[in-house]
Amino acid sequence: MRVKRRFNKDDFELTFLAVPTAIWFLAFCYVPMFGIIIAFKHYRPIPGNGFIGSLLKSKFAGIDNFKFLFMTPDAWIMFRNTILYNVVFILLGTFVTVALALMISQLRSKMMRKWTQTSMFLPHFLSWVVVSYFVFAFLSSENGLISNMLEHSGGDSIQWYMTPKYWPYILVIVYLWKSIGYGMVVYLASIAGIDESLYEAAIIDGATKWQQVKYITLPMLQPIILILFILSVGRIFSSDFGLFYQVPRNSGPLVDVTQTIDVYVYKALTGLNNIGFASAAGVLQSVLGLIFILAANWIVKRMNSENSLF
Amino acid sequence: MQLNRREMSATERFNRISVPTNIIFSAVFILLALISVIPLIFVGIISLTSNESIEKLGYSFFPSQWSFDAYSYLWHERSSIGTATFVSVFVTVVGTIVGLFLNATMGYVLSRPTYKLKKFFTIFIFIPMLFNGGLVSSYLVNTQMLKLSNTYWALILPIAVSSFYVIIIRTFFQTTIPDSIIESAKIDGASQMRIFFSIVLPISLPVLATIGLFLSFGYWNDWFSAMLYIQSSHQELYPLQYVLISIEKNMEFLSRSAQYMSPDSSGSKLPSESMRMAIVMLVVIPIALSYPFFQKYFISGLTIGAVKG
Numbered sequence: 237m238r239v240k241r242r243f244n245k246d247d248f249e250l251t252f253l254a255v256p257t258a259i260w261f262l263a264f265c266y267v268p269m270f271g272i273i274i275a276f277k278h279y280r281p282i283p284g285n286g287f288i289g290s291l292l293k294s295k296f297a298g299i300d301n302f303k304f305l306f307m308t309p310d311a312w313i314m315f316r317n318t319i320l321y322n323v324v325f326i327l328l329g330t331f332v333t334v335a336l337a338l339m340i341s342q343l344r345s346k347m348m349r350k351w352t353q354t355s356m357f358l359p360h361f362l363s364w365v366v367v368s369y370f371v372f373a374f375l376s377s378e379n380g381l382i383s384n385m386l387e388h389s390g391g392d393s394i395q396w397y398m399t400p401k402y403w404p405y406i407l408v409i410v411y412l413w414k415s416i417g418y419g420m421v422v423y424l425a426s427i428a429g430i431d432e433s434l435y436e437a438a439i440i441d442g443a444t445k446w447q448q449v450k451y452i453t454l455p456m457l458q459p460i461i462l463i464l465f466i467l468s469v470g471r472i473f474s475s476d477f478g479l480f481y482q483v484p485r486n487s488g489p490l491v492d493v494t495q496t497i498d499v500y501v502y503k504a505l506t507g508l509n510n511i512g513f514a515s516a517a518g519v520l521q522s523v524l525g526l527i528f529i530l531a532a533n534w535i536v537k538r539m540n541s542e543n544s545l546f
Numbered sequence: 547m548q549l550n551r552r553e554m555s556a557t558e559r560f561n562r563i564s565v566p567t568n569i570i571f572s573a574v575f576i577l578l579a580l581i582s583v584i585p586l587i588f589v590g591i592i593s594l595t596s597n598e599s600i601e602k603l604g605y606s607f608f609p610s611q612w613s614f615d616a617y618s619y620l621w622h623e624r625s626s627i628g629t630a631t632f633v634s635v636f637v638t639v640v641g642t643i644v645g646l647f648l649n650a651t652m653g654y655v656l657s658r659p660t661y662k663l664k665k666f667f668t669i670f671i672f673i674p675m676l677f678n679g680g681l682v683s684s685y686l687v688n689t690q691m692l693k694l695s696n697t698y699w700a701l702i703l704p705i706a707v708s709s710f711y712v713i714i715i716r717t718f719f720q721t722t723i724p725d726s727i728i729e730s731a732k733i734d735g736a737s738q739m740r741i742f743f744s745i746v747l748p749i750s751l752p753v754l755a756t757i758g759l760f761l762s763f764g765y766w767n768d769w770f771s772a773m774l775y776i777q778s779s780h781q782e783l784y785p786l787q788y789v790l791i792s793i794e795k796n797m798e799f800l801s802r803s804a805q806y807m808s809p810d811s812s813g814s815k816l817p818s819e820s821m822r823m824a825i826v827m828l829v830v831i832p833i834a835l836s837y838p839f840f841q842k843y844f845i846s847g848l849t850i851g852a853v854k855g
Contacts, residue, residue, distance in 0.1 A: 247662040249738035250655045254667055257652035260707050263692060264684070265674040271683025279686075287691035340575060344568045348575065354838050355579035358586070361837045362830060363767035365790050369826045370585035373592060379604035379819065381588070417582065425849045439561055448561075470676070477770065485794070501681050506774075511682060518680030526677045546672070 275301055275519040279511050301516035310500060314517070315473075317480075318496040321404075322472045325411055330461065332412060333419035338449060340420065341427045353424070356417035364478025371410060371483055397487045404493055410483055411476075422464070423457060430456045462536050466545050470529025473497060473521045497521045586830060593617070593823035600819050616820035620828070626781075627789070627825070634766060634785040634829075637701045641765040642758050645706040649757055650750075652707075653715025654742050659725070671709045685774060696783060700775035705764060711757050714847055718753035719746065756847035759840050766833065786829050793822060 271291065278297045282290040305311050343349045359367070374381045375396040383393045396402060434452050443451070475496035484494045497517055504514035529545075537544035563571070592605045596613035603610060620627050655661060656668055678684075684704070694700035723746060731741045747754070772788035784792065837844075 241662075243662055246660070246732070246738060250658055250661045251663060253651045253738060253742060254655040254663075257648045257707060257712070258667070258670065260648055260703070261671060261674065263687070264704055264707070265678065267687050267691070268679025268683040269677065271679045271687060274683055274686065281690060287686055290690070336578070339571050342563045342568075343571055343575065344562055345572070348572055352575035352579040354841060356575075356582045357841060357844075358582050358834065358837065361763055361767075361833050363769060363787055365769050365787050366767075366826055366830055369790065369823065370589060373585065373589055373605050373823070376605070379600055381605050381607075384604040384606070413581065416578075421845050422848050425845065435561060445561070445563060482791070498681070505682055505685060511686075515680065515682035518682050522678055522680050529676055 272515070272519045272522065274511065275515040277512075279515070297512065301512040302520070305513045305516045308513075310495065311517070313492060314495050314497050314500045317493065318473055318475050318498075321407065321411075321475065321480075321496065322468070324408055326465070326468045326472075328408065329412065329415060329419065330465065333416055334423055334454075334457065334461065336416060337420045337423035337427060338453060341424060342445075353417070353420065357421065358417065359414040360418040362414070364476070364482045367410065367414060367478075368482040368485060371406070372485070375406075397485060398489045400490050400493045403484060403490055407479060407483065407494070411479060414479075423460065426457055426460045427453060459542065462540075463545055466529065466532040466536055469532040470525060472528055473525045475499070477502065586834060589823045589826050589830075593820050593827050595820055597817050597820070605819075613817070613820070615817040616824035619817055619821055620824055627786075627828075629782055630784050630786045630789045631828070633698075633701075633783060634787070637698065637768075637785060638762050638765040640698070641702040641706060642762040644702060645711075645761040645765075646754060646758055648707045649711040649761075650715055650747070650754065651742065652712045654719055654746055656712065656716040657719035657723075658728075671712050675709045688775065695775050696777055696780040697775075698783065701768070701771045701783070701785065702765075704771055705768060706761075711760065715750075715753055715757060718750065723749065752843070752846065755840075756843040759843050760847060763833070763837075766829075786825065790822070790825055790829065793825070 271287075274291060276297055276299070277291065277294040278300075279291060279294045281287075282293055285293060340349055340353060343352075362370075372380070375383070377383050377393060377395045377397065380396070383396070387393050394402075396406075430453065434456075435448055438448050438452060475498050477496075477498040480494050480496045480499050481502065484490045487494075498521075501514045501518045501521075504510045504517070508514075533545050562568075588605070588607065591607060591609065592600070593616050594612050594614065595606070595609035596611040596615065599606070599609040599611040599613075652667070652671065656664060656671070658664065679687075688694045688700065688704060694703065727745060728741055731745055736745075767787060769785070769787035769791060772783070772785055773791065776783045776788065778792070781792075
């Protein structure tokens, strides 16, 4: 333990350096945290009072916002969508990414590894708005490539942006398309860091390639897989707003399968102007997210304290 | 090639996958690589397709007629699209500088082992990773308390700092900058500000490049801030990404000249279909051309980030 000592010149100077960022965190993280009481109020801006003044003077609502939110069918749908999509993303995403990282690390040609990996990294650098145009180029019912191909082959053209049943698949595919390249990079870095002597020893013992993967590579990857898993479980109530709002082009008929908590909060805030419902949904999301990340971390810590996040 | 072969260790060579497996794996990855880039190529082709061809064939990899109309139209309307490009570039440059400053100072402070408030600030930046106030209160704070609506600051400040970046920078400083350098500078009478700016920053270019890239790609790709904080009465503050969103609702963002204002695009000369895709290309080309060269900085950032705090 450090000895208790007075605040010296060095500490002053360092604090001075930290002040701008500390103010940023106060303004953009901590004040909004305090703002979660909006969910328990009938918030309305009161002229001449600013945000905090209006917040304190607005009438107290108790849990009305939550109660009425859960009387709408929206609430059930958005929680179901958010959780289900995330479960699929986490399971399928982790499996596919790890499998592909293992495969690409085995390619014989270094050139091939480099080129394919670089190409697969591209989607990560694109915004969801751009991706929504990419998807539109294929699915637009007027001009889209897939619609055209269906028409030419004599089939019925499908109104993709009007038909909810396809969207769970489309969204999962688009999500994987955008995230696999990025995820592979993370796992590849870990694979590259594995001590080669482990494999040497395994070869001498006559281990096959598959046995090496099963008994060396995967166990060595376990910590990073677990850490990423904790993080994604902690975000199970969050969704990528762009994926669920921009990619389906905010199409009305698709709401049942595209509305996640983030989409609802945005729409309730800007479109319906229902601050109470929006903040109630947002607070549930934040609080449940906190509980889940703490729980996931606790469970991993109990299994193996080395692998926990904090 | 010769060099590569010599670099490869004996085990590695012995332990390679069999040729048939290699062929199958290679085929898989060539296919995945194509799937990753083909949508971009496709949109590029559409942006170069003539209106007639789109009407006849729809979007196609093999248009019946090529045309530069979309790009010449964008050039014709360069006052509006130029403004948006300026906003995007300005926000990216200024945001990256502001963000680097804010993230790096805090990262440095947290990396000092003897700093009295180290523990306090570590927790201070860690809590926001676990819990946040949500969109509604952020929105109300930014608009009603900080009055950011319809300003450049709305596009810059909300995404300038991230606990994740601060931790990456802290870890870099902790592991690569020897304490002895800083201690000896202190003995020579340098203040912490001076040490940070003239000693630490110049020898930290790799991590600054990494975080700078994260930030600049983030700003270039950001549309959410504009969607929340820039109203349609302030179109001069629209960045390119947001132009792409708003153009869905009104082509008039581009067609200030009256002749193009007619709502049905079929009769007018406006190459609206290809033009949207041309703006997409305007947004994507700088990224697609630059990221292969910056890749390694991204990868190093992700790897440092994986070290737990």
